[in-house]
Amino acid sequence: MNTAALDRLPTVDGVLLAEAPGPFGPVYHSARSQEGRVLDDEVLRRLPGSLPPIHTDEWRVRARSARRLLKHFAGVGGRLDVLDVGCGNGWLSALLARAGHTVVGIDRNLSELRQAARVFPDGPRFALADPFNTALDVCRFDVVLFAASFHYSPMPGPCCAGRALLRRAARCT
Numbered sequence: 001m002n003t004a005a006l007d008r009l010p011t012v013d014g015v016l017l018a019e020a021p022g023p024f025g026p027v028y029h030s031a032r033s034q035e036g037r038v039l040d041d042e043v044l045r046r047l048p049g050s051l052p053p054i055h056t057d058e059w060r061v062r063a064r065s066a067r068r069l070l071k072h073f074a075g076v077g078g079r080l081d082v083l084d085v086g087c088g089n090g091w092l093s094a095l096l097a098r099a100g101h102t103v104v105g106i107d108r109n110l111s112e113l114r115q116a117a118r119v120f121p122d123g124p125r126f127a128l129a130d131p132f133n134t135a136l137d138v139c140r141f142d143v144v145l146f147a148a149s150f151h152y153s154p155m156p157g158p159c160c161a162g163r164a165l166l167r168r169a170a171r172c173t
Contacts, residue, residue, distance in 0.1 A: 006135065041119050044091060087116065
C-alpha cells in the first residue's frame with residue numbers, strides 16, 4: 001500500500017490528521033455518549049470476544065459479522081490492504097490487523113480515533129478523514145470497508161469515493 005502521503009501528515013495522540021477537526025466529531029461523540037456507545041478502554045480492548053454490558057445483542061451481531069468477514073478474507077488468501085471507513089473506536093480495524101491485514105481506519109470523530117490509537121497502538125493506522133479526503137488519493141486498497149458508516153453519507157457519494165480508492169485489480173461488490 002502506498003501510504004507515503006499519510007506518513008507526511010501531522011499527528012495528534014497517534015492519529016493522522018488528514019483534515020482539521022470539525023464540528024461533526026464533538027456533536028456525534030456527545031450523541032454516542034448519551035446512547036451509552038462510548039466504551040472504556042478495557043471493554044474496547046476485549047471486543048469482539050467479550051461483549052460490553054450495554055447493547056449486547058447488537059454486539060453479538062457485530063461479532064458474528066466480524067467472524068464472517070475474517071473467514072471471507074481468509075478465503076481470498078494473503079494479506080489485504082484495507083481501508084475501514086467510519087472505523088469509530090477501531091475495534092474492527094484492530095481485529096483485521098491482528099489477522100495479518102494492513103489497515104487504515106478513518107473517521108470524523110477525533111475522540112474515538114484517539115481512543116483507538118491508544119488502545120490499539122501496534123495495529124492499524126488511524127486518520128481523521130472521510131473517503132473524499134485528497135490525502136487518500138495516492139493510496140490504493142484491496143478492500144474499502146463500510147462496516148457501519150455508509151448510512152451517514154449522501155448516496156452514492158461514499159461508494160464512488162470508495163471505488164476510486166480500490167486497486168485496479170480489486171473488485172467492488
